[in-house]
Amino acid sequence: MRVPDGLTAEVFKRALDALLPPGPPKRRAVLAGPGQPSPDAGAYILLVPVHPQTG
Secondary structure, three states: OEOOOOHHHHHHHHHHHHHOOOOOOOOEEEEOOOOOOOOOOOOOEEEOOOOOOOO
16 A cells, blocks of 8 residues: 555554555555545545544
8 A cells, every 4th residue: 555655654654564465556545634635536545534623
């Protein structure tokens, strides 16, 4: 799996690398939700943060 650089990679990359088998990336995860640009068609997994007050 390929994750975008920045905070998303800092939080998820090591865990995903440890859990997923090695090999070329087949799916792509992107950060989504309010205040984020619309994900492109190549995004397979959307990471949507939970708001601390509204959930």
